[in-house]
Amino acid sequence: MDRFWNWKQDGESRQLTISGVIAPNSWVNDDLSPRIFQDELNAGQGSIDLWINSPGGDCTAASQIYTMLKNYPGDVNVKISGIAASAASVIAMAGTTVSMAPTAMLMIHNPLTSVGGQEKDLDQAIQMLAETKEAIINAYELKTSLPRAKIAAMMDDETWMNVNKAIELGFADRMLGENLDTTDCYSYSDKQSQLIVLNKLQPQTKSTVSIKSLQRRLSLLSHQL
Structure with a gap:
């Protein structure tokens, strides 16, 4: 062995x-x-x-x-x-x-x-x-x-x-x-969540919307949560 x-x-x-x-x-x-x-x-x-x-x-x-x-x-x-x-x-x-x-x-x-x-x-x-x-x-x-x-x-x-x-x-x-910061039991990562969403969107759309535009939209959504 x-x-x-x-x-x-x-x-x-x-x-x-x-x-x-x-x-x-x-x-x-x-x-x-x-x-x-x-x-x-x-x-x-x-x-x-x-x-x-x-x-x-x-x-x-x-x-x-x-x-x-x-x-x-x-x-x-x-x-x-x-x-x-x-x-x-x-x-x-x-x-x-x-x-x-x-x-x-x-x-x-x-x-x-x-x-x-x-x-x-x-x-x-x-x-x-x-x-x-x-x-x-x-x-x-x-x-x-x-x-x-x-x-x-x-x-x-x-x-x-x-x-x-x-x-x-x-x-x-x-x-x-x-x-x-280990004081919080739960954490939320804006960057990681946006990466996951963008990775899912990129191969599935033929739209000419830029990645920066999508990122701005995600940023606006996150501020509304």
């Missing part, structure tokens, strides 16, 4: 670290590692601070970890300390909140595989990659509310994002070290 994660309990706080290559030998035929991860996840209660510094790795492992974290009853606060690339970026999308260090990077791209054999084997690999991409887009779309076509194009281009770009596009929520 290749252990790329580690748990630490500090009082009531639980800390999970994912570093290095995710499942370098894959979880496709590995029943033990996912079961151990799930058991350790369920061994405690309360919120989890998940620190990520990984270039990516196995899509199957990332998918399973993403699903386990999304189903966890407590908050999962993702903190990207260095890099969350490829499969690691998928895991990051499971966070209740996603924070990035000022120097951190997040990268998304198309899934990769290596295959040999007959023509039908290559055709099956192509279909598998296409479906894998659609599955990954599901995680990014749920987090960012960006149009699927835009996310697909970003993956085609192998898109790298610093913390500011990641926050702008909805892949992250804040920068680590920012002063946050």
Whole structure:
């Protein structure tokens, strides 16, 4: 078993670290590692601070970890300390909140595989990659509310994002070290709400109304609430 994660309990706080290559030998035929991860996840209660510094790795492992974290009853606060690339970026999308260090990077791209054999084997690999991409887009779309076509194009281009770009596009929520007002139980972000609305409007309209005009309308609406 290749252990790329580690748990630490500090009082009531639980800390999970994912570093290095995710499942370098894959979880496709590995029943033990996912079961151990799930058991350790369920061994405690309360919120989890998940620190990520990984270039990516196995899509199957990332998918399973993403699903386990999304189903966890407590908050999962993702903190990207260095890099969350490829499969690691998928895991990051499971966070209740996603924070990035000022120097951190997040990268998304198309899934990769290596295959040999007959023509039908290559055709099956192509279909598998296409479906894998659609599955990954599901995680990014749920987090960012960006149009699927835009996310697909970003993956085609192998898109790298610093913390500011990641926050702008909805892949992250804040920068680590920012002063946050923790006295309010509920918060409302005008900027994030406007980004979500604009992202929904852009691909669905052929109107010549400018983005700035839409932003002004949203600003007027927010003042009326």
